[in-house]
Amino acid sequence: KAGVTQTPRYLIKTRGQQVTLSCSPISGHRSVSWYQQTPGQGLQFLFEYFSETQRNKGNFPGRFSGRQFSNSRSEMNVSTLELGDSALYLCASSLEGQGSTNYGYTFGSGTRLTVV
Amino acid sequence: AQSVTQLGSHVSVSEGALVLLRCNYSSSVPPYLFWYVQYPNQGLQLLLKYTSAATLVKGINGFEAEFKKSETSFHLTKPSAHMSDAAEYFCAVSDLNTGFQKLVFGTGTRLLVSP
Numbered sequence: 001k002a003g004v005t006q007t008p009r010y011l012i013k014t015r016g017q018q019v020t021l022s023c024s025p026i027s028g029h030r031s032v033s034w035y036q037q038t039p040g041q042g043l044q045f046l047f048e049y050f051s052e053t054q055r056n057k058g059n060f061p062g063r064f065s066g067r068q069f070s071n072s073r074s075e076m077n078v079s080t081l082e083l084g085d086s087a088l089y090l091c092a093s094s095l096e097g098q099g100s101t102n103y104g105y106t107f108g109s110g111t112r113l114t115v116v
Numbered sequence: 117a118q119s120v121t122q123l124g125s126h127v128s129v130s131e132g133a134l135v136l137l138r139c140n141y142s143s144s145v146p147p148y149l150f151w152y153v154q155y156p157n158q159g160l161q162l163l164l165k166y167t168s169a170a171t172l173v174k175g176i177n178g179f180e181a182e183f184k185k186s187e188t189s190f191h192l193t194k195p196s197a198h199m200s201d202a203a204e205y206f207c208a209v210s211d212l213n214t215g216f217q218k219l220v221f222g223t224g225t226r227l228l229v230s231p
Contacts, residue, residue: 004159033217043160043206043221056215090159094217104150105219107159 002026004108006091012114018079021111025072025093032074033105034066037088046089049074081115088112118143118209122222130230135194137225139181139207142188148216149190150208151181154224160206166190177201202229 005024013019025032034046045058049068066076072093078085089112092105123138141147148167152160164175171183181192190207204226208219 006159031217033219035219042223043208043219045218045220048215048217050217056217058218092160104162104165106162107152109157109159 004091004093004106006089006108006111008111009109010112010114012116013081015081015083015115017081018077019081019113020075020077021089021091021113023074023076023091023093023108025074025091026095026106029093029095029106030072031094031105032068032072033092033094034074034076035090035092036060037090037110038086043090046076078113083115086113086115118147118211118214118220120207120209120220120222122205122207122225124225125223126226126228128228128230129197131199132196135179135192135197135201135227137192137205137207137227139190139192139222140188141190141207141209143209143211143213145211145213147209147211149181149183150210150219151175151179151190151192152206152208152221154204154206156203163192163205197227197229199229199231202227 007022031050033048037043048056052068063079068074088110090110092107094105119142121140150165151163164173166183174180179194204224207222210216
């Protein structure tokens with residue numbers, strides 16, 4: 001069974017540019033979440049999508065956005081990149097979005113974004 | 117608001133010794149609790165989870181954790197450390213109030229295992 005696939009693994013962008021990261025969840029998983037991991041702030045929740053709808057959102061500026069497609073694949077976009085956006089971006093998928101014995105998120109290996 | 121506190125940013129043990137990683141949570145409603153492990157340049161791997169069933173939870177690789185409501189704790193233990201256990205460990209909480217989809221993570225504990 002394939003895991004959560006994130007592409008690309010590594011990315012270098014220039015300040016002011018925009019970037020799109022992709023996440024393919026485990027087959028059958030309909031909930032996809034995104035997290036940002038930095039040495040200073042740790043792991044922080046960005047947003048979660050279920051059946052193409054954003055159900056939950058963290059405290060990030062509007063430059064961070066996402067979407068989910070009908071096949072549950074998800075993308076996140078960061079516009080007007082800042083140096084502080086350099087981070088490991090992790091995607092996670094779950095069979096259920098809430099409250100079940102199957103509950104639990106499986107994470108991908110992440111996309112490491114460097115902004116120069 | 118929910119939060120997680122992991123005591124000790126670094127824990128060092130000898131191979132074969134007991135591993136104890138501490139996690140205390142804050143939540144105003146019954147929480148779901150998780151332990152994840154992260155190896156260098158990798159994502160997070162779920163070790164175990166508590167979702168209001170048995171309070172003693174067994175996970176992968178010989179790890180287990182006990183949910184203690186009175187102490188608001190969910191400490192991770194392993195009877196005998198192995199060199200391959202060296203990694204960073206994260207405790208996380210989610211609950212109904214903020215949405216089970218949103219995991220709030222602790223700052224992590226790096227486990228160092230010496231021969």
